[in-house]
Amino acid sequence: MLKLPITKIVIILLVSAAVGACSVYQKYGFGRIVGSKLEYGVSTEVRMPANAPSISQRYMPLWGPSDGKPVRNQARKEHKGVDLLVPMKTPVIAGDAGEVVRVELSFMFGRQVMVNHGKTDQGFRIQTRYFHLTEAVVEEGDSVSRGQILGYSGASGLASGGLPHLHFEVHRLNQAIQPIAVKVLDPQLFWVDGVGLITCFDKTREFQKASVKLTYPVPCRDVAWQ
Ligand SMILES: [Zn+2]
Numbered sequence: 141m142l143k144l145p146i147t148k149i150v151i152i153l154l155v156s157a158a159v160g161a162c163s164v165y166q167k168y169g170f171g172r173i174v175g176s177k178l179e180y181g182v183s184t185e186v187r188m189p190a191n192a193p194s195i196s197q198r199y200m201p202l203w204g205p206s207d208g209k210p211v212r213n214q215a216r217k218e219h220k221g222v223d224l225l226v227p228m229k230t231p232v233i234a235g236d237a238g239e240v241v242r243v244e245l246s247f248m249f250g251r252q253v254m255v256n257h258g259k260t261d262q263g264f265r266i267q268t269r270y271f272h273l274t275e276a277v278v279e280e281g282d283s284v285s286r287g288q289i290l291g292y293s294g295a296s297g298l299a300s301g302g303l304p305h306l307h308f309e310v311h312r313l314n315q316a317i318q319p320i321a322v323k324v325l326d327p328q329l330f331w332v333d334g335v336g337l338i339t340c341f342d343k344t345r346e347f348q349k350a351s352v353k354l355t356y357p358v359p360c361r362d363v364a365w366q
Contacts, residue, residue, distance in 0.1 A: 169194060170361055174225070186328055186336045191361040193230070196305060197223040199326040220324040221269070221309035226358050228274060228304045230293040233286075233341060233365065235268045235308075235330075235354035240282040240290070249307070250297025251276055253290045256313070257352040264312050266330070266352050271307035272300040286355060287341040287365055293358070308357050330354040341365050 171190035174197075188195065202218040238257040245251045251273040257266050274294025278284060295304040310327045332339040332353040339353075340360035347355070359365040 173198065186338065188338055189340055189356075189360060191363065192338055192340055192356055193224050193226045193358055193360070195222050196225045199328065201324070201326075221271075221307050222327050224293075224306040224308060224356075224358055226293045226304065226306055228292075228294055230306070230358050231289045231366075232270050232273060232291050232293050232306055233355075233357055233359060234284045234288045234290055235286070235357050236352050237285050237349070238268070238283075240278045240280055240284060241267070243276045243278065243280055246297060248297050248299045250294070250300060251291070253278060255284060255290070259351060260330070261351045266325075267311040267313055268354070268357070269309040269311065270357060271309070272296050272305065286347060287343060306358060310354070327354065331356075 170193055171188050172194040173186060173188055174194055186195075186198075197219055199222055200217060200219040232253075234255055236257050238255040240253060241256045242254040243252070249271045252269055252271045253273065253276050254267055254269045257268065259265050270290055272294055273291040274296060276291035278288075278290050284290065293304060293306045294300075295302055299307070308327055310325045310330055312323050312325055328336050328338075330353060331337050332347060332355055339355050340363050341355040342360075342363050342365065344364050347353070
């Protein structure tokens, strides 16, 4: 049930106008994980490259696996992806090769693109989702390569809080292989360089194509990506 009082909508709009993209970008910049770090999700250190746009919020499942059993997290707040603090109209790039299966505009989550990929080492298929875009430049049915521009970041949808950022999610498509009650997974599990090792897309680098491994869904500074 969704009830948003008009005052809240007005506040979001005012905050949006007051904060602006640039101040956020300068405040957070690159190479940082702002806010809480290891209270939830994958309990691993995250290596944040110094040239990667900062993360403002990490993945936090309402229920998380612990020793194979689902356990409700203490904070009781759910965040199904990671938030990358990037200014308006930052290129949003595919985390791996795949097929665009959906491009839509929703009231809460704004303009979003969903891409289906191949299988992981564990044998399940994954889908990545990119939220709050200001524009999508791909269409359903398009094949995309790793690092290809899917659209441009923004603050569309109420769930953005009026703050420009990219909300990035990883979904497991095959429930049968890993019967744990979590379908939306921590993106930190899927980087090319390993768990927690955020990996910038670099067009000069040779990436293995054997299984799905992700690169950061926005370009890193001073890296050839286009
Ligand atoms: Zn988010």
